[in-house]
Amino acid sequence: MQTMTSQDTLESHEVGLSTAAPAQTVELSGLELVSQWFPCPLTVRAGTFSLPPEPAWQDVVRAARPQLEAMLRAVGRLECPELGPLMQCGTAWLVSADVAVTNRHNILFLLDDLQRGTRTLRLDLSAEADAPAAEHCAVRRVLYVDPIHDLAFVQVDPPRTSHAGLGVVGSIFAAHPVAVIGFPAHAEGGYPEAEYKHCFGDGWFDRDGRGFKRISLGRLVSTSVALLEHDCTTLGGSSGGVIVDLVRGAVIGLNYGESRDRRLNLGVPGWVVRERLAQLERLR
Known part of the structure; x- marks a missing residue:
């Protein structure tokens, strides 16, 4: 039987691509970055969450709560x-x-x-x-x-509680506050102790350090055809998180990692996700 290599496996899952320009070359660490410690990520309990203590964020999060709670299930x-x-x-x-x-x-x-x-x-x-x-x-x-x-x-396999999935929009408003919904994992020792404990000292990691669902608040720093940069506070485990426009309650991207040079976190823009998903659906 022929042995499949990683490259063989990768190529076997590619679908027809558009002639988009290659993504901007960015140095990745394999871990997420805590680039802005405040506001602290919100811990999700029973499908909901408490408002952040920062007054400037409370109205934004309160208005976005219905859309965020609907997204959490997915x-x-x-x-x-x-x-x-x-x-x-x-x-x-x-x-x-x-x-x-x-x-x-x-x-x-x-x-x-x-x-x-x-x-x-x-x-x-x-x-x-x-x-x-x-x-x-x-x-x-x-x-x-x-x-x-x-x-x-x-x-x-479809979940027991049926969910149609999250729709991704193809437009981004750079001035809107955003959030990343993901699972930042325990990483004490890799970051300044005081700030880490302030944001993640609630202890909500399991015994093996796996993260529980959290909502990390922040803002977009820049956007391009192939890249989003944001300052939401994330840790390893947040890779793959959903990036949400809090004003529109809309999904605008896919979180994926850290730019060490820029000291920011990165995401795949929503229009890329939409395009690739449409290509996939045509081939299924």
């Missing part, structure tokens, strides 16, 4: 159970009832094992503080890995 912690304590692979979110989007780097190192069936992936859509039980959706297969952007689609 965002899951991406896990590989065979990795044991290191099972958290990032974040993924439903774009339809049975398709989720995540980062390429979250699954690329697993592609060969997934192909052979020696490892599996799943989404835990209820990985929230005080959640009574997990709601796991098995990842059935990798549908697409993008060769340009840090983006991938996977097919999942």
